[in-house]
Structures are given as C-alpha cells and as structure tokens.
Amino acid sequence: MLLSIKTNLFFQVKASFDGEWVCPGEDGTALYENSGYGRPDGNRLKLFPEEALYLAGKGKLTVDKLDFDALAMKFSEKPGFMRRFLVYRDIRERGLVIQTGPQDFRVFRRGEKPGKGRSQYLIRVLSERDFVDFEAIAADSHSAANMRKQFVVAVVDDENEITYYEIKTNDLPKGESCDEIKKVKGRLTGNSVFVMPREGKNFLPEGAMFGTWFDENRLVLSPLETLYLLDKGLLEIEGGKEEEFRERLEEEDPELLFKMNVYESLRDSCYIPRTAYKFGHHFRVYNERSSHSAMLVHAIPGGSGMPMSRVSRSVRLAHSVRKKMLFACVKQKNIEYIEFARIKL
Incomplete structure (x- = not known):
C-alpha cells in the first residue's frame, strides 16, 4: 500500500505500509525536523497510528483508497486506540509536541521538540471505567521521577472529554505536630475508651488532638486512637481488657x-489524623496545629485498587474543600502515599 504525505510545504512523499506508518526520504524527515512527528529510522521516518490519523484529519496525509474514517476504523482494531488518539489530538491542539513513550506518550516542553529540547510529561491514558491499580500507578510515577519527568494520567470519559491528573509518590515530609504524651488510664465503654478528666487534660496535650470531649468530665478516644496509644504503651485500660477490645474491633471492621x-x-x-467519614474517606490530616486539615487520606491494601470514577470523585471533593487527595497503599508495613491532583497542561 502506498501513502501520499503532504506537508505544510505542499510536497508529497510516497511510502510503503508494512504494519507501521513509514515515510522514507528527506522529504519525509521534514515532518520530524519541522514539527516533531514520527521517529527517524535510518533514511526513513516512522509515523505511528495516532500521528498518521492526526495528520490525515488535518489534510496533511492521504492514503490511497482510505479516508480519515476508514483509517480510524482500521486503527481502532487495536483496543484503546481511540482514547489514545483523543489525548494525542488534544495535546497537539494545545501546541505541544507529543510522541509515543514508555507509558503511552511523552510530551515536550512548550516550544521544544525531539533533538531540540526534552520531554516534560509521561502520560498514561485511562478510561473513566478503568480500574486503578495503585501499585502499577506508583511504579509508573517512580519511573517518571527517575527520568525527571512529571507523571500524568489522562482520563477519557464516555463523552470523550479529557481530565488530566498529576501523580506524585514522594514520601511525606516530617510534620510539625509532635507533642510529648504521658501515660494515661481509661475505662472501656463499648468500642470507646473514656479517659479520666484530669489525665485527659494533663497528659494528652490539646495540640495533639487526641479524642473528643463527651462532656466536661469525659474525654472519649476513638478505636484507632486507643489502639495507637496501647501499642505505644501510653494507655492502660482498667480491668486489662485490651485483647478483648482488639478482637472485637477486628471482627467488626x-x-x-x-x-x-x-x-x-x-x-x-x-x-x-482524624476521621474523614463525612468526606467519604478514612482520614483528614492536620499539620502545624492548623484548624484546617491539609489532606484527605484513604488507606488501600496492597494489590487492590478502585474504579477511576471513584478516584475522580475523591479528587474533586478534596479540591472543593482545599485539601490534597492521597491514597495510602499498604503493603505489610511499607506504605506508599500516592497523590492525585487535577492539572491543566
């Protein structure tokens, strides 16, 4: 099959099709040199399907007996092609040079292109109905960071609109809300522990934000606060009912x-960390003794994930209340904090 490629200079190049789009000769390489299309291969230029279809849609590439619709149908035999094409087209329309990359695409800095600049983003394309594998996303983010790139997930919804999320997996910096805590005594009542008022005021500093005041005489610890203080040897429950308490919690939660x-x-x-039930997540997280929590954190067991639609709702909610959205992927004692944030390229 022969391809006829027309560039902005209105000259045509013919090339054979052998499973990849190929444009041979000096005229073909002008597409790469002028606008960053394709990849040089000796004296030829390989155009990948997304590039070829984009050029065809712009009237810069014609294929004998195949119009844009026919090409789109042919390329769409490969799963996910149209989602990738929509992202490719969107980024090209923003004036950025984009090429296939180690994930789905790599995108160059504005005004830069292959051979005359370096890429800024690595992009993975997902559908709104895809299931997010957090371990795989974290691995992609680490790979991008090692190459000094920003890792971005481009999500294409069912109406072909695109949302971009930057993914970060940096370790959390040390917070500034550490207070010395002295050992306290408490009384088990259901799944809560009441701390004696004198001890609650004197040994659980207000800045540490442990518990809630049930009334003026009783400070109530949540189950997670209770377990944390027990594990640190900072809480003694009257009657020695710690194991009974733990077993009941594990059965119920x-x-x-x-x-x-x-x-x-x-x-x-x-x-x-305090409960973030009202936000639909596990924790709202404070730092620097602020009255406004800085993050929402949702704990995820290693090897699991969640639908992209749920991730999207979480990020939008966090943004609306001016918080970062982090998913904490737990693998034994190792915890990977993965931040999703909407961005505009």
Whole structure:
C-alpha cells in the first residue's frame, strides 16, 4: 500500500505500509525536523497510528483508497486506540509536541521538540471505567521521577472529554505536630475508651488532638486512637481488657488493620489524623496545629485498587474543600502515599 504525505510545504512523499506508518526520504524527515512527528529510522521516518490519523484529519496525509474514517476504523482494531488518539489530538491542539513513550506518550516542553529540547510529561491514558491499580500507578510515577519527568494520567470519559491528573509518590515530609504524651488510664465503654478528666487534660496535650470531649468530665478516644496509644504503651485500660477490645474491633471492621498501619505512620510522622467519614474517606490530616486539615487520606491494601470514577470523585471533593487527595497503599508495613491532583497542561 502506498501513502501520499503532504506537508505544510505542499510536497508529497510516497511510502510503503508494512504494519507501521513509514515515510522514507528527506522529504519525509521534514515532518520530524519541522514539527516533531514520527521517529527517524535510518533514511526513513516512522509515523505511528495516532500521528498518521492526526495528520490525515488535518489534510496533511492521504492514503490511497482510505479516508480519515476508514483509517480510524482500521486503527481502532487495536483496543484503546481511540482514547489514545483523543489525548494525542488534544495535546497537539494545545501546541505541544507529543510522541509515543514508555507509558503511552511523552510530551515536550512548550516550544521544544525531539533533538531540540526534552520531554516534560509521561502520560498514561485511562478510561473513566478503568480500574486503578495503585501499585502499577506508583511504579509508573517512580519511573517518571527517575527520568525527571512529571507523571500524568489522562482520563477519557464516555463523552470523550479529557481530565488530566498529576501523580506524585514522594514520601511525606516530617510534620510539625509532635507533642510529648504521658501515660494515661481509661475505662472501656463499648468500642470507646473514656479517659479520666484530669489525665485527659494533663497528659494528652490539646495540640495533639487526641479524642473528643463527651462532656466536661469525659474525654472519649476513638478505636484507632486507643489502639495507637496501647501499642505505644501510653494507655492502660482498667480491668486489662485490651485483647478483648482488639478482637472485637477486628471482627467488626474488616479495614481495621491497614487503616491502623496508616494511622500509625501519620502519627509517627508528626501528623494528626482524624476521621474523614463525612468526606467519604478514612482520614483528614492536620499539620502545624492548623484548624484546617491539609489532606484527605484513604488507606488501600496492597494489590487492590478502585474504579477511576471513584478516584475522580475523591479528587474533586478534596479540591472543593482545599485539601490534597492521597491514597495510602499498604503493603505489610511499607506504605506508599500516592497523590492525585487535577492539572491543566
């Protein structure tokens, strides 16, 4: 099959099609040199399907007996092609040079192109109905960071609109809310522990934000706060009912173990985690004794994930209340904090 390629200079180049789009000769390489299309291969230029279809749609590439619709149908035999094409077209229309990359695409800095600049973003394309594998996303983010690139997930919804999310997996910096805590005594009541008022005021500093005041005489610890203080040897429950308390919680809460791992990690890093039930997540997290929490954190057991639609709702909610959205992927005692943030390229 022969291809006839027309550039902005209105000259045509013919090339054979052998499973990849190929444009041979000096005229073909002008597409690469002028606008960053394709990849040189000796004296030829390979155009990948997304590039070829984009050029065809712009009237810069014609293929004998195949118009734009026919080309789109042919390329769409490969799963996910149209989603990738929509992202490719959107980024090209923004005036940026984009090429296939180690994920789906790499995008160059504005005004730069292959051979005369370096790429800024690595992009993975997903559908709104895809299931997000957090371990895989974290691996992509680490790979991008090692290459000094920003990792971006481009999500194409069912109406072909695109949302871009920057993904970061940096370790949380040390917080500034560490207070010395002295050992206290408490009384088990259901799944809560009442701390004696004198001890509650004197030994659980207000800045550490442990518990809530049930009334003027009783400070109530949540289950996770209770477990944390027990594990640190900072709480004694009257009657020695610690094991009974733990067993009951584990039976009632299937998420308890990995939530507890994240809670302990945040506390040990001098952050203050509190329940984020009203936001639909596990923790709202405070730092620097602020009255406004800085992050929402949702604990995820290693090897699991969630639908992209749920991730999207979480990010939008966090943005609306001026918080960062982090997913804490727990693998044994190792915790990977993965931040999703909407961006505009």
